[in-house]
Amino acid sequence: VREFEKIRAWVVRVKEVIPMPGMSPATALDIREGAYVHEVHLCPTWYRKPSEIRLKKNERIKVKGVWAEINGKDIFMASKVKKDPNTEIIKVRLTKDGTPFWTMTPERLAMETKKD
Numbered sequence: 230v231r232e233f234e235k236i237r238a239w240v241v242r243v244k245e246v247i248p249m250p251g252m253s254p255a256t257a258l259d260i261r262e263g264a265y266v267h268e269v270h271l272c273p274t275w276y277r278k279p280s281e282i283r284l285k286k287n288e289r290i291k292v293k294g295v296w297a298e299i300n301g302k303d304i305f306m307a308s309k310v311k312k313d314p315n316t317e318i319i320k321v322r323l324t325k326d327g328t329p330f331w332t333m334t335p336e337r338l339a340m341e342t343k344k345d
Contacts, residue, residue, distance in 0.1 A: 233293055233324065236305065238262040240288045243279045246270070248299055256282060258310075260292065269294070269305045272321045276331040283318055284310070290318070295327065 238260035246257045248270060256279050258269040269292055271277065284290065294307040308322035321330050323341065330338055 233295055233308065234305075236260070236262055236267070236292045238267070238290060238292065240284045240286055240290055241266060242286060243282045243284055245274055245279050248304075258282075258284070258292075258307075260290065267305050268302070269307050269310075270299075271307050271310070271319060272329065272331060277319065277321070284312070288312060293324070294322075 239262075241259035241261050244257055244259065245254050246268070248255050254274040256271045256274050256277050258271065260267050260269055271282070289312070291311045292305065292307050293309050293311075294305050297304050297306050306322075306327075307319075308324055308327060309320040310318045312318050320342070322328060323330075330341065333341065
């Protein structure tokens with residue numbers, strides 16, 4: 230498992246993407262870190278639609294996740310997003326191992342989200 234990284238950045242937009250041909254649509258963010266704009270994948274749109282992500286353009290956020298290469302492009306795979314100062318907006322993966330919340334049983338998901 231890769232080490233998690235944290236990025237402090239500004240929201241550019243919340244959007245829907247197709248990660249790879251044949252995959253289901255995903256909810257993603259474009260974020261600006263200095264001179265760079267990164268694409269951050271959150272989850273499948275059936276789990277959380279872009280309209281359900283409570284972030285606005287130019288809001289300062291902290292994203293925790295790992296880098297992955299998808300279709301030759303560096304993508305940040307988020308486990309959680311917080312608004313400064315540390316207001317959690319969305320958590321979509323377990324921090325300890327990256328397990329996606331959308332793959333869990335309803336019982337395990339309830340247990341994991343209750344911990345926060």
